[in-house]
Amino acid sequence: xxxxxxxxxxxxxxxxxxxxxxxxxxxxxxxxxxxxxxxxxxxxxxxxxxxxxxxxxxxxxxxxxxxxxxxxxxxxxxxxxxxxxxxxxxxxxxxxxxxxxxxxxxxxxxxxxxxxxxxxxxxxxxxxxxxxxxxxxxxxxxxxxxxxxxxxxxxxxxxxxxxxxxxxxxxxxxxxxxxxxxxxxxxxxxxxxxxxxxxxxxxxxxxxxxxxxxxxxxxxxxxxxxxxxxxxxxxxxxxxxxxxx
Amino acid sequence: xxxxxxxxxxxxxxxxxxxxxxxxxxxxxxxxxxxxxxxxxxxxxxxxxxxxxxxxxxxxxxxxxxxxxxxxxxxxxxxxxxxxxxxxxxxxxxxxxxxxxxxxxxxxxxxxxxxxxxxxxxxxxxxxxxxxxxxxxxxxxxxxxxxxxxxxxxxxxxxxxxxxxxxxxxxxxxxxxxxxxxxxxxxxxxxxxxxxxxxxxxxxxxxxxxxxxxxxxxxxxxxxxxxxxxxxxxxxxxxxxxxxxxxxxxxxxxxxxxxxx
Numbered sequence: 001x002x003x004x005x006x007x008x009x010x011x012x013x014x015x016x017x018x019x020x021x022x023x024x025x026x027x028x029x030x031x032x033x034x035x036x037x038x039x040x041x042x043x044x045x046x047x048x049x050x051x052x053x054x055x056x057x058x059x060x061x062x063x064x065x066x067x068x069x070x071x072x073x074x075x076x077x078x079x080x081x082x083x084x085x086x087x088x089x090x091x092x093x094x095x096x097x098x099x100x101x102x103x104x105x106x107x108x109x110x111x112x113x114x115x116x117x118x119x120x121x122x123x124x125x126x127x128x129x130x131x132x133x134x135x136x137x138x139x140x141x142x143x144x145x146x147x148x149x150x151x152x153x154x155x156x157x158x159x160x161x162x163x164x165x166x167x168x169x170x171x172x173x174x175x176x177x178x179x180x181x182x183x184x185x186x187x188x189x190x191x192x193x194x195x196x197x198x199x200x201x202x203x204x205x206x207x208x209x210x211x212x213x214x215x216x217x218x219x220x221x222x223x224x225x226x227x228x229x230x231x232x233x234x235x236x237x238x239x240x241x242x243x244x245x
Numbered sequence: 246x247x248x249x250x251x252x253x254x255x256x257x258x259x260x261x262x263x264x265x266x267x268x269x270x271x272x273x274x275x276x277x278x279x280x281x282x283x284x285x286x287x288x289x290x291x292x293x294x295x296x297x298x299x300x301x302x303x304x305x306x307x308x309x310x311x312x313x314x315x316x317x318x319x320x321x322x323x324x325x326x327x328x329x330x331x332x333x334x335x336x337x338x339x340x341x342x343x344x345x346x347x348x349x350x351x352x353x354x355x356x357x358x359x360x361x362x363x364x365x366x367x368x369x370x371x372x373x374x375x376x377x378x379x380x381x382x383x384x385x386x387x388x389x390x391x392x393x394x395x396x397x398x399x400x401x402x403x404x405x406x407x408x409x410x411x412x413x414x415x416x417x418x419x420x421x422x423x424x425x426x427x428x429x430x431x432x433x434x435x436x437x438x439x440x441x442x443x444x445x446x447x448x449x450x451x452x453x454x455x456x457x458x459x460x461x462x463x464x465x466x467x468x469x470x471x472x473x474x475x476x477x478x479x480x481x482x483x484x485x486x487x488x489x490x491x492x493x494x495x496x497x498x499x500x501x502x503x504x505x506x
Contacts (some may be wrong), residue, residue: 050372070277074378081376089366102377150377233282 001026001158001190002047002080007056009042016042018214019056024158029184029191031201033225034211035236040194041085043211044160047192048080060158078106079128079157085163087143089135094146095122095146096131102154121149124186125179127133141172152183158190159183165200177203198237210236268382268460269452275382285388293354293389294396300353301400302407304345309337309408313368313415318386330423333412334435335504338443342405344491348451350397351483355458358389359479362462363472372462386459390452397451398444405443438502446494450487457483 002024009017014041015096024030024047025245034040046058046066053066060066061078068076089098099118108114122128125145144164151159161180168184177200184204193204194235201208202222210218210225210233218233225233235242305345316329362385371381409431417424461479465471 045372048376050375072379073375077378079374084369084373084376086369090373091368105377105379106403112430117340147373 001061002192003057003059003062004043004046005057005059007046008054009039009044009046009051011042013242016214020211020214020216022209022216022219024190024192025207026028026157026190027171027188027236028206029180029193029204031193031195031205031208032207032211033196033198033201033236036196038211039214040196040211044162044194046117047158047160049076050082059157061158063228077224078154079156080160080162081151081154083144083151083162083164087135087168089138089146089150091135093135094131095127095133095138095223098135098146099150100155102150105197106154112216113218117153118149121153122132122146124183126175139172139230141168141176142179144168144176148179152187152189155187156189158192161191161195163195165195165197173197174203176200179181180204182193198239264464265456265460266457267290268386268463271382272386272456275380276391279380279383279387282384285384286391287435289388289392290396292357293350293356293392297350297353297396297400298403300349301346301404304349304405305342305404306335306407306411308341308345309333310411312336312341312408312416313412317416317420318350321360324423326429327422329422330409330412330427330431331434333416333484334409334431335439337405337408337412338435338439339504340491340495341444342408343401343443343450344487346397346401346404346447347454347487348484350400350450350460351454351457351487352390353478354393355454355479355483356476358455358458359461359465359475360472361431363475366463366465367468367472379475381463385462387454389459393446393451393455397454398447401443401447402440405440407469441505442498442502445498446491447489453486453490456481457486479505 004020007017007020008015022041022239032040032043042051046053047060048178049065049070049116052234056066057064058066060080063076065076090101093101093121096118099121100114104115118131119128122130125148127145127149128144130146135146138146164180165176168176174232180191180193181204181206191204193200195201205222206220208218208220208225209216212232218228218230225237228234234240313329314331316332317326320326320329320332362371367387371385374381374384413427416422416427458479461475461482465475
């Protein structure tokens with residue numbers, strides 16, 4: 001569904017991505033792992049055209065989205081939705097207005113239909129009945145769930161998760177992990193999860209891609225990552241910094 | 246300041262003007278090609294126009310009153326009391342009304358626009374808009390631009406009207422100038438060309454305020470520090486641009502609308 005060919009990205013003076021090559025297959029849940037600052041979120045934002053490649057190509061359903069103008073990306077963004085790290089809810093709108101936003105933008109005007117679809121999306125993320133709340137009155141985990149409801153309400157074919165469990169307590173993290181799996185089964189979507197959380201990776205992934213120094217360092221199943229003897233991968237999986245007290 | 250840093254400053258300024266021009270052209274493209282969001286437009290008219298009235302009325306009213314008093318003190322020495330009304334009216338329309346309204350709106354509305362859009366930028370709400378297939382220019386910039394282009398000339402008119410009414414009150418009731426002479430000289434010397442000049446300036450200043458503020462908001466970086474900086478810079482830059490551009494605009498418009506015609 002998504003192909004990345006020799007992707008380079010420079011932000012300011014920093015060469016973040018240095019020739020990334022990867023494929024995201026339709027229907028799979030692919031986890032992109034890597035240390036903080038290795039370019040995972042930068043890579044993810046290329047999949048939906050929020051960032052333009054410095055060089056290389058990003059193809060969504062064989063269409064090079066790097067060559068498209070902002071106004072031409074609308075069709076791609078109907079296929080691919082993203083859950084931002086912070087949820088990125090519109091803070092002047094209620095939960096219901098946030099989730100209804102993509103529907104209204106798509107031209108849905110029937111209030112009953114909007115209300116039903118918002119309720120259904122909230123039910124899918126286990127937040128039924130929270131329509132009237134303002135984002136400021138939600139916890140971090142709830143914001144991410146509402147953000148996810150806003151993403152899935154228009155039924156994209158692919159959902160991108162940018163650090164979905166960062167900043168959450170272990171129970172909220174586990175709950176979000178189950179939610180990702182459940183949505184994948186229920187909606188049959190392609191999912192790309194960017195994280196540095198090993199629990200999230202092993203719980204949700206069909207396939208894991210490990211980014212290191214701006215390139216794909218490892219690609220394989222969670223079991224293959226676990227079994228790898230590569231010191232870089234082992235240090236990451238075990239959480240070893242190599243420093244001593 | 247050495248030549249290098251002077252060159253860097255000049256290049257930075259040219260780049261800034263270029264960015265403003267790009268924002269302006271993108272806004273024109275959006276107005277021409279994308280549907281206008283009338284609900285957001287009405288909300289912005291209320292926010293930037295209707296709610297700016299008090300500050301504009303107070304500014305215009307007291308400026309007209311004090312300007313009438315100061316002019317009277319000078320003109321009284323040469324027995325030209327009745328010319329006070331004309332001087333105040335022409336000055337209010339041509340300079341004080343538009344400039345003071347522009348500065349007040351830059352402070353109230355420009356700061357609010359930059360802070361709101363800046364907060365949306367650093368909290369990824371603008372990326373969220375884009376990810377949902379909504380162009381930020383269509384959703385954020387166009388409604389604010391149209392609202393300010395409509396509201397600003399009306400606010401300028403309001404400010405000028407209040408300034409002139411205040412000067413009539415001060416001139417005739419406080420300074421005891423003959424009401425008939427005061428108003429007849431005012432009507433004789435202040436006319437359609439002065440009002441046109443006020444409206445054109447209001448229109449131009451609206452563009453300065455809205456594009457500077459939106460540009461600052463859309464380019465906000467560095468979290469809370471950036472959000473704090475965006476409105477300050479928006480107010481400072483738009484105020485300076487209003488004052489500088491007003492100088493050249495006065496010269497240009499005076500060719501089209503000479504005083505006293």
